[in-house]
């Protein structure tokens with residue numbers, strides 16, 4: 001069981017499914033919304049229970065980004081035409097039982113750090 005919540009606690013989420021796609025996203029949208037690298041994993045929509053008032057922001061026609069309107073925590077990412085929702089690993093309580101698999105959108109990453117963990121990097 002994975003459980004997480006936003007900084008203020010008004011949004012809670014949990015899943016009993018095994019998340020996939022454990023990754024760190026370096027894209028410009030995640031950088032700006034999260035303040036840095038956004039770490040996430042995804043499950044099928046029906047396997048993710050969300051409680052609380054999520055505010056959704058469509059940064060593009062492709063996907064929506066869910067965050068807490070009170071404390072600003074960036075918690076969810078949802079593509080328009082996929083049946084999955086990604087959730088922020090930073091909001092999950094330890095132990096997560098998860099291990100990072102890859103870095104994505106590294107072509108957009110900030111120039112102030114290097115990725116040196118040897119994991120796959122996708123442009």
Ligand SMILES: [Zn+2]
Pocket residue numbers: 006007008009010011068069070071072073
């Ligand atoms: Zn909050």
Ligand SMILES: [Zn+2]
Pocket residue numbers: 025026027028029030031038105
């Ligand atoms: Zn991103």
